[in-house]
């Protein structure tokens with residue numbers, strides 16, 4: 071394949087159909103953040119080591135810096151911008167606020183999405199499951215405890231309510 | 237009190253939860269030019285020539301700048317100006333910026349950087365302070381390789397040593413550390429309508445940035461405006477100029493929007509680190525555990541440029557006794573240049589390193605004297621009116637004994653029950669303590685803050701606070717103080733933060749100083765406003781001033797609460813009468829400079845204290861250390877926002893776990909999170925935060941500070957717990973698997989006990 075030739079892809083992004091022309095080597099992170107303007111998708115390392123760029127693709131949390139944009143074709147993609155609804159914040163966002171799980175906030179979008187993917191696959195996860203699911207998301211500020219609390223709390227509030235989205 | 241001591245939600249958290257906060261890399265401008273740096277691949281070399289011709293031929297490359305394009309003074313540095321923004325005659329560390337490329341797109345910028353041709357002539361490179369101090373060493377800077385020597389002496393150490401029952405002498409070492417803020421340094425800039433160069437960046441220090449950029453460009457300070465972007469953690473690394481100078485330089489020449497985002501690799505390579513230290517300590521005690529003397533020699537590897545090196549070496553010396561009263565002290569601390577990366581400020585300014593040493597010494601003494609580790613700390617603990625190593629008599633806010641008391645029940649339980657409880661074979665359990673003290677604010681130098689408050693024409697209170705909030709929560713606690721003083725809720729106020737165009741200079745967000753220093757400044761400003769409002773209201777209502785209070789956005793009569801006048805009415809009235817409702821409050825803690833030859837003086841107006849306890853389980857075969865629990869008792873004076881204090885403690889403990897067990901930056905080889913591990917959610921112990929409030933009379937509502945103290949006792953407590961588990965001690969951080977195994981072998985583990993496992 072010609073590395074300069076663009077590929078046309080389409081996917082659902084935060085509930086909306088989008089189309090894009092992407093280069094074969096372009097990362098999903100680059101497409102979402104730099105070209106589609108979703109600034110909530112953060113870059114912390116670019117090589118899959120920090121989790122700041124986590125998005126949810128077909129119900130799974132992935133590091134968007136490691137995924138090719140072309141691989142998004144046909145997928146359902148969720149970024150932090152798609153969590154809230156017109157009626158308000160998502161229960162995960164609310165729980166993060168209530169539990170003081172946000173200090174600098176740079177890790178927050180990735181944390182929220184890792185947590186989201188966990189909850190839709192596991193329902194109400196145990197603390198250990200949460201810790202395991204978040205172990206790929208680095209946070210330098212909080213010490214994690216508040217984040218784990220928030221996820222647990224949100225999972226209880228969300229119980230069974232998210233299926234409709236997919 | 238209505239607003240003090242309440243855990244109101246963190247200001248700004250909601251925008252962050254929604255992914256809408258604009259961090260340094262989230263440029264809201266159309267088509268900015270991309271900036272990229274060419275960095276030196278050599279640790280120490282003369283620059284013979286720089287040729288940009290070929291690089292400039294790239295279509296997308298708009299400009300390339302080198303040292304000769306800097307119109308003003310090409311020298312920067314927080315305390316000592318010894319660092320060029322772009323290297324001119326020589327380079328002094330791998331990663332030092334040599335040329336700045338501005339291009340229309342990322343690819344062109346990268347190609348531009350690759351095609352700049354620099355001819356270097358290598359010089360001998362020096363990677364340890366020992367080599368650097370050798371009389372025959374090549375000078376890294378013209379003035380030589382010693383950046384700073386700080387001495388603190390008091391009493392008669394020789395005499396005390398001769399009287400001592402026990403003298404313990406050991407050497408400790410700690411590595412370079414990386415702050416590892418989740419956000420890599422980034423910023424953008426543009427030229428506004430009146431020609432001001434506007435720099436929006438991730439920073440802890442906007443007013444310093446502004447002064448420094450103006451000097452670099454040789455322009456009036458007012459021509460440069462620095463606004464803090466949402467900042468993804470700082471921990472000291474965003475005190476130095478990181479991107480601001482380059483953005484300023486490009487704006488100066490190009491006058492169009494630019495952006496600069498460092499890659500993670502650049503952050504590892506080229507932003508300041510925690511000083512690697514070697515600490516020799518000799519501690520003398522009486523048979524009853526009372527400390528008689530402390531001697532220390534501290535060698536700080538300050539890397540290629542000074543950054544905060546002088547402050548770190550000084551603070552390390554001042555704090556070397558630990559939070560204990562010792563009559564005879566002789567400490568010498570050196571900051572030494574090497575060709576390693578720049579070492580600057582990192583959460584604790586050298587105190588975490590010395591705390592590892594003094595707390596290890598305390599446990600060694602306790603063991604040899606047969607005294608309980610908690611008891612020996614209690615015997616020597618600073619208390620009100622204790623005299624410090626610098627001869628300062630402490631005031632009344634010294635909450636160390638309370639912190640020890642708070643930890644004690646947990647400690648007894650851990651020692652007597654948990655430690656003896658059932659455990660897996662080939663593991664050993666240990667319990668350890670770590671105590672600390674920490675002077676709030678900069679050391680013996682002026683470090684003022686000014687805060688402005690205004691009641692605008694609509695009757696809205698607007699706070700102008702220069703203090704950068706990098707996630708630690710300064711904005712929230714300052715707003716709470718304003719609410720308390722003015723009797724209105726946080727939602728009813730507007731806050732402008734860290735913008736040199738609008739806010740007065742509050743100094744750096746460092747040294748755990750903003751709650752105490754800017755807090756005091758803010759309270760003073762708000763009091764001036766409230767006094768004026770009460771006066772105006774008294775005139776209007778015909779009631780004596782003493783009968784009026786500010787409450788719920790009104791001035792209200794205490795006796796007849798139905799008699800009230802709103803802030804909006806007062807604002808309108810004041811306008812009519814030409815009374816200004818804009819006030820500044822100023823605060824500079826009362827300190828005196830340290831005497832250069834003895835180190836005597838009053839370096840800080842107040843100190844925070846803390847004690848933490850660690851419970852660890854050590855796998856004797858693999859060297860794996862699992863920290864099970866940390867109990868962290870912190871005297872913060874007064875917790876303005878208890879949840880925020882707990883957040884600082886938990887985050888500090890996490891960083892302390894990293895310092896104790898895993899973090900080590902190796903110059904020349906650490907480049908990514910693959911090489912540099914910081915604690916993940918899975919590495920965290922249970923943490924029990926305990927807030928101790930020994931009110932500080934000079935503090936705003938009694939508050940001191942907690943940002944750095946939170947981290948300091950953790951690693952010492954963990955290392956003491958490991959020593960307790962193994963019966964052997966580790967003297968070099970981090971306690972890696974190898975070091976733990978090695979100590980466990982030294983101790984004769986695994987010893988076979990009943991049931992096949994060690995006892």
Ligand code: FES
Nearest residue numbers: 114116118121135
């Ligand atoms: S940016 Fe993708 S994992 Fe760090």
Ligand code: FES
Nearest residue numbers: 174177209210211
């Ligand atoms: S809140 Fe700062 S990195 Fe997590």
